[in-house]
Amino acid sequence: MSLEIRPVGETEVPDWVRAMRTGFLVPPVAPKDEVEIRRAGMDLARTQGAFDDGRCVGTFRSFTQRLTVPGGTAVTANAVTNVTVTPTHRRRGLLGRMMGNALRAARERGDAAATLLSAEYPIYGRFGFGPASRVTRWEVQVTRAGLDPHYAGPADGGRVDFADGGTVRQLAPALHERLRARQHGAVDRTERWWRMATGDMPQLGPQAWTEPFYALYRSPAGSVDGLLTYTADAVWEAKLPMNTATVRDLIAVSPEAERALWHFLFSIDWITRVDTGLRAPDDVLPLLLPDPRAARVTTDADYMWLRPLDVPALLEARTYACPGSLVLDVTDPDGLSGGRFALEAGPDGASCVPTSRPAELSLGVGELGALCLGDESAVRLAALGRVREDRPGAAARAELMLRTARRPWCPDMF
Numbered sequence: 359m360s361l362e363i364r365p366v367g368e369t370e371v372p373d374w375v376r377a378m379r380t381g382f383l384v385p386p387v388a389p390k391d392e393v394e395i396r397r398a399g400m401d402l403a404r405t406q407g408a409f410d411d412g413r414c415v416g417t418f419r420s421f422t423q424r425l426t427v428p429g430g431t432a433v434t435a436n437a438v439t440n441v442t443v444t445p446t447h448r449r450r451g452l453l454g455r456m457m458g459n460a461l462r463a464a465r466e467r468g469d470a471a472a473t474l475l476s477a478e479y480p481i482y483g484r485f486g487f488g489p490a491s492r493v494t495r496w497e498v499q500v501t502r503a504g505l506d507p508h509y510a511g512p513a514d515g516g517r518v519d520f521a522d523g524g525t526v527r528q529l530a531p532a533l534h535e536r537l538r539a540r541q542h543g544a545v546d547r548t549e550r551w552w553r554m555a556t557g558d559m560p561q562l563g564p565q566a567w568t569e570p571f572y573a574l575y576r577s578p579a580g581s582v583d584g585l586l587t588y589t590a591d592a593v594w595e596a597k598l599p600m601n602t603a604t605v606r607d608l609i610a611v612s613p614e615a616e617r618a619l620w621h622f623l624f625s626i627d628w629i630t631r632v633d634t635g636l637r638a639p640d641d642v643l644p645l646l647l648p649d650p651r652a653a654r655v656t657t658d659a660d661y662m663w664l665r666p667l668d669v670p671a672l673l674e675a676r677t678y679a680c681p682g683s684l685v686l687d688v689t690d691p692d693g694l695s696g697g698r699f700a701l702e703a704g705p706d707g708a709s710c711v712p713t714s715r716p717a718e719l720s721l722g723v724g725e726l727g728a729l730c731l732g733d734e735s736a737v738r739l740a741a742l743g744r745v746r747e748d749r750p751g752a753a754a755r756a757e758l759m760l761r762t763a764r765r766p767w768c769p770d771m772f
């Protein structure tokens with residue numbers, strides 16, 4: 359059997375789409391319109407296929423992503439997506455080969471890290487990825503939540519208005535850019551993303567597109583500070599409304615906007631249940647409710663995985679909770695980004711340079727991936743034996759420096 363891995367050619371895109379659908383358990387065909395939409399979003403030079411006698415049996419794609427790190431700066435990441443190996447060809451190293459090609463190319467390009475959303479937890483740790491941010495989803499019983507049933511809009515002089523998709527396309531990208539500059543873990547949204555999210559381009563995925571409701575929060579000064587996108591079903595039982603509102607997107611750049619949009623959603627007549635969608639684990643929502651127990655956690659899981667590729671670039675881009683220094687010894691079995699680095703850091707920034715000083719904390723590149731957005735605890739990883747303290751107290755110092763007051767959150771699926 360001749361198994362070849364290479365970038366996909368123009369005429370091979372339909373076969374590549376069929377193979378990807380096969381891996382994702384979607385009927386193994388390549389509808390013309392889906393192929394066209396996917397093709398428009400693909401950089402063929404960064405789209406790999408594994409071919410067995412010319413037939414595609416493995417898929418892998420990457421694209422350039424801007425990832426916000428603590429402090430609000432964005433680094434360039436190699437975002438990995440559409441990874442599949444056809445069940446007849448699994449566990450023969452095809453993913454490993456495609457990943458190796460992609461990580462080497464990203465390192466050569468100078469990307470600071472690679473990112474992905476992992477379908478299953480055990481797949482990507484071996485390639486140097488660590489779980490860098492998490493998500494929580496709540497289901498809220500509106501009638502138990504205890505919010506004011508007479509709520510009639512924001513009390514701060516701001517306002518909430520419905521908008522159509524065209525208005526959202528016009529106003530929300532700038533709002534999202536403001537969010538991205540303050541929310542570590544967030545990634546950039548392209549024009550294509552907004553067109554798909556607002557029905558201006560066909561959506562990809564098994565479910566048919568339904569037009570959602572869009573609501574914008576405007577501050578008393580008139581600036582668009584929040585967007586809520588949600589759908590609702592229409593369920594009645596014995597003459598009682600039992601409708602669920604499902605949040606597709608809720609982004610806000612001020613606490614007032616965030617609170618107003620949640621309040622608005624909970625105030626809508628006939629809505630008895632709210633599905634929050636995937637939120638940051640420390641989202642304000644449960645505590646916004648007089649009875650936080652009305653919000654039941656339905657998902658609590660790892661989300662964005664991060665693989666450091668350029669340790670100094672990644673650690674110098676962020677800010678740190680308190681001043682401090684650390685000598686990190688980073689092991690990278692793939693030989694891409696390991697080494698010993700002296701980190702001098704503080705709330706205003708950092709310098710991170712190769713050093714020959716004795717290591718204070720030794721860790722694998724995946725552990726650094728888990729720590730670098732501030733979500734994981736160095737002390738916890740030390741307790742697990744996954745980071746080693748070469749100098750007593752180094753894990754606690756790393757903890758104080760690296761952790762962030764609010765947790766990282768990636769609001770998007772990619």
Ligand SMILES: CC(=O)SCCNC(=O)CCNC(=O)[C@H](O)C(C)(C)COP(=O)(O)OP(=O)(O)OC[C@H]1O[C@@H](n2cnc3c(N)ncnc32)[C@H](O)[C@@H]1OP(=O)(O)O
Nearest residue numbers: 381439440441442443448449450451452453454474477480
């Ligand atoms: C970013 C994304 O797109 S996430 C989507 C990932 N895709 C899917 O989950 C779709 C269904 N699954 C698949 O298509 C395939 O099984 C893949 C892509 C996950 C793995 O492809 P394979 O070619 O079988 O992986 P490969 O043979 O390179 O495996 C490398 C190692 O990872 C391990 N591994 C691979 N997949 C898994 C898994 N799902 N769970 C646990 N271990 C795994 C292998 O056992 C192997 O370990 P070894 O080196 O110790 O033997």
